[in-house]
Amino acid sequence: MRACRYRAGQTPAEATAWQQDLRARLWRALQLEDLVLAPPVPLAESRVASESHTGFTRRQITLASTAGRRIEALVTQPTGINATQAYPAVVCLHGHGGDRFAVHEAGSIYKGFAAALTGHGMATIAVDVGQHEVYEPGRLLMGERLWDCRRAVDWLVAQPWVDAGRIGCAGLSLGGEMAMWLGAMDPHIAAVVSAGFLTTMDQMEQNHCLCWRFDGLRELVDYADIYALTAPRPLQCQNGLGEGPTQFHVPLARQALAEIEPAYADLGAPQAVSLHVHDGGHEIDLPALLAFFGDELAAGENA
């Protein structure tokens, strides 16, 4: 179990080699290695609907995830763009029971964080990750979810009005899990907010949907090791004091954080990882999320 656990006290070169080796192992375990190694499938975007709002446009699109499967996405683009300005962007990820629209709903556990980011001049893209069926033969549930998130990044990178160096991701619960995976596995991601998810796999074996599991995962890592793949890029985990002992309990989050921090320290960025503990429950802390992305992604705006 956990054969690829991060060992503290490595040189930056050793830590980076550990990350590269673990990513390769995880791509194989996720049954995505063939997609990673193959030339990218064209995005083949199709526009379904477009609405103009004050300060932004909101579009529903479809795009190719693999050669044989298309996905739906909800996109917001700030307006008033001039030719020299490219915007930061965030991939926004929902949890169980939600969909790509949920992250825009203000009166929900998501606090409308995607809409709020749009209001702060950032592009967003939201995709569905809540399915519990495997779509294509030879794939895994978590693999298909992660690949769809990664294709959302590919779409952002392809937009001339998006700054490819300032792309983040954020999510709550299952969305926090997918933000963890996306930050870990896609180096385009410059900053991550993972809310309502930081814990240990032992805890997730209890009283939770087991859709996080797949063959070979626990043999390689615990969640802390996956988060350590994001180092030295900025990472904010959020856990609420209202989460009970069988949920995403703050003491377990602190325990997991202590196992992420060594990778950040070894890679020279001990301040880049944080656990934001808030007074709420299983929900986004919106002010902390906005402050984080304001610091990490929007700082270069208008530069």
Ligand SMILES: [Zn+2]
């Ligand atoms: Zn599930």
